[in-house]
Amino acid sequence: MRLTERTDIAVRILIFLSLFKGQKVSIDQLAEQYIGHRAQIVAAVQQLRKAGMIGSIPGRNGGIWIEKDPSEISVAEIVRMFETDFAMTTCMNHNDDCTLIGSCRLPRLLNEALARFFEPLEAATIADLIVPNAMRIIEGNREDTERVKAFTPVRAETGAS
Secondary structure: OOOOHHHHHHHHHHHHHHHOOOOOEOHHHHHHOOOOOHHHHHHHHHHHHHOOOEEEEOOOOOEEEEOOOHHHOEHHHHHHHHOOOOOOOHHHHOOOOOOOOOOOOHHHHHHHHHHHHHHHHHHOEOHHHOOOOHHHHHHHHHHHHHHHHHOOOOOOOOOOO
8 A cells, every 4th residue: 555645745744843843834845845746735724724723824924833732633543544545456446346354354354454554554643753953953854955965076078179
C-alpha cells in the first residue's frame, strides 16, 4: 500500500505548522521548504481548513496556522481524510460480479490487514511525529542547503586547444 502525495503533503504541512505553534505561515513559505508543489499545498490546505485543523487569512499578508492541538490530530485521521479508496480488490468495493462472493475469505483477510495497518496510525498524533529540537534541525538543513548552493562549482567550459 502506498499513500498519495497529497496525504504526505498534508502531514508535512501539519508538522511544519505545529513547529511554529500558531504563527502565521504563507503558502509560499511551505513551498520554499519543499513541502510540495504550490498547487498541491493549496489543495491540502483547503481540506485541512475545512476540517478545522488549520486557520487561514487570505491575501497578500495572509497565511495559515494550526488551529487544532497537534496532540489531538491522529495520523489515521489525516490518512482517512486524504485517501479515498482502501479497497485492495474489486470485491472489497461490494462488486457482486464475482462468482466467489460468499465463499471466499480474501476480503475478510484484507479488511483485517487494513485494520492492523491503521492501529499504529490511530495511536500516533501529529505531535508524536515531531522530533526533539526539530526547529534546530530544520534551520541546520536550510543552512546546509544554502552552503551547498553557495559552493557548488560552476561547470567549466571545455574547449579544444
